[in-house]
Amino acid sequence: MPSRSEITYFGAGPAALPTDVLETAAKALVDYNGTGLGIAEHSHRSQYATDIINNAKNDLASYLDIDQSVYDILFMQAGGTGEFSAVVYNLVGAWVQNKIFEASKEVTDIPQDELVRRLKEKIANELKLDYIVTGSWSLKAYEEAIRLLGKEYVNLVVDAREHNNGKFGVIPDESTWKLSENAALVYYCDNETVDGVEFPAFPEILRSKPDSDSNPIVVADMSSNILSRRVPVNDHSIIFFGAQKNLGSAGVAVAVVKKTFLPPVTPQPQPDIMRKIGLPVPPIMMEYAPIAKNNSLYNTLSIFDVFIAGQVLKKLLATYPDKVDGQRKVAEQKAQLIYGALDKFPDVYKVVPSKGARSRMNICFRVIKNGDVDAAEKEFLAQATKLGLTGLKGHRSVGGMRASNYNSISLEGAQKLAKFIADFAQS
Ligand SMILES: Cc1ncc(COP(=O)(O)O)c(C=O)c1O
Incomplete structure (x- = not known):
């Protein structure tokens, strides 16, 4: 059997982690900071856990230039796939809440029956989620949106296969994209892990304009290329990534969420309203607001996985002054x-x-x-x-x-x- 040092592992994920990070993690698993107790055993409510979370958030923000006064960094627990669902629940909720705000501006103390009637009308005429499908993972995310909401609300902006003999492998020119007006979200996958397709740069057509209040609400899956190049964070409303490629071990995913989509600016609509208008209520673990409010500790989080991610970030910051x-x-x-x-x-x-x-x-x-x-x-x-x-x-x-x-x-x-x-x- 070969030893670790004799192997270069090119697997797509879980991916290889730096050996020194794993050695540090292995020690911490047995005895964290000389406490006689391992990091997977310490309470997630302990100061140790809070420090590990905060340090990882700060190091991620520093490495990628994320302004934490504008974005919340959340550790989530259902992998990249969980985020396919979470972005739909949360941004459809935000879309509905904005329609509620608009309706209450038009009519003060609007009765609930009237509100529900208006919302249903808006949903039927205006609710659209846009998906740019350039590979197997954005296809999966698109299919999940259809599964949660129904096909009538999900717009296929572009299917790259139609531009490449039925196979993924190209990024079609932006002039061919069919974006909806005021979509609840526009989704793309920055790097398609299965098909080897990566956006060479942020799509210009999705770029935010300063001072505009109708900028696209852009969601990006960066599971397999995060931490490998600069990200125009401010052009995004949500960026998410599973940890198990460039960041750490499987078990946590990160969601970088613009605070304007969270309370107090945008609370999720009441569940009874969502039921009445026929839209899905998110499982609490998929809702960003409670996770943000509790600094990712709404429930028991694998602090060990966050610790590994934190060590990877520390190593990157120490290796690359720029x-x-x-x-x-x-x-x-x-x-x-x-x-x-x-x-x-x-x-x-x-x-x-x-x-x-x-x-x-x-x-x-x-x-x-x-x-x-x-x-x-x-x-x-x-x-x-x-x-x-x-x-x-x-x-x-x-x-x-x-x-x-x-x-x-x-x-x-x-x-x-x-x-x-x-x-x-x-x-
Ligand atoms: C780009 C991309 N998105 C999403 C996923 C799904 O991630 P998970 O397995 O954590 O659900 C993967 C998994 O490899 C991926 O490569």
Whole structure:
């Protein structure tokens, strides 16, 4: 069996974590800070837990330049998938609450029956959630919105497959996008982990205009590229990400939520109103307001997972004086090395996504050497594994190879893979 130091693991998530972070975490699991009790055993109501949460929030805010007077940082508990549902519940709630505000401005002390009548009319005529579908994960989020609300309220802004022979792999030009007017949310996935498609930059069409009060309410899933490049946070209403790629271990997800969508500015509508107007009431664990009010401790949170995320952030801040910009340079360098090696041998490898949509984090390719793709890919994997390059098999739904080039992959790890790609092609 190989040792940890002999392996470079390119799995897509859970992903490899820095060894020193895991060593620190392993010690803390047994005895946190010389207390004789491990961090998973200390009460989530203890000062230790509060400090771990606050430090992780502050370090994340510092690393990504998140203004905590404008955004709340929440630790949530149902993974990235839980956030597919949470964003729908919370932003539909905010949309309804704004219609309630408007109605109460028009009629003071509006009777509930009249309010319900007006809301139902607005919902039928105006409620829309916009989804930009560029890969398997945004497709899942789109399907979840339909499951929770019904198809009539969910607008497919663009389906990238329609622009690429039925397959994901491109980001269609913004001129083809069909955005709704005043949507309750516009959703996109910044990096599609399964399909290797990443937005090269924030979509210009979604950019907020200063002083406008009808800016799009943008939601981004950044589960698989967060902490790897600068994010225009202020153009977003919600950014979420599962921890288990660049941030830490599976078990927590982070939601960065604009405070204007939280009480006191925007409370969630009363459950009885939501029932009367036929819209879903969120399970309490999916509602951002109670999680925010309790500094992510509405119920028992895995402080151990937050601790690991905190250690990863501390390491990033210590490694890169220019914070995420420093990490971005390395991420780009590593991605260029691997794509460069693949592009050098077009008879042997085919990169799946188009050039303009290539992910720096999940590098998806086929091995087409000698025409027998199955055999060539089996051989590629077998030889790579022998060299300690593991986790390279693509997602079961699309096949092929996928090198997940997350932050924990060192430059040397990427160089080793690039060299193997070249050697294999020439063998
Ligand atoms: C981009 C993206 N979004 C969402 C998810 C779902 O995350 P989870 O498994 O934490 O529910 C994943 C999982 O890999 C992902 O890569």
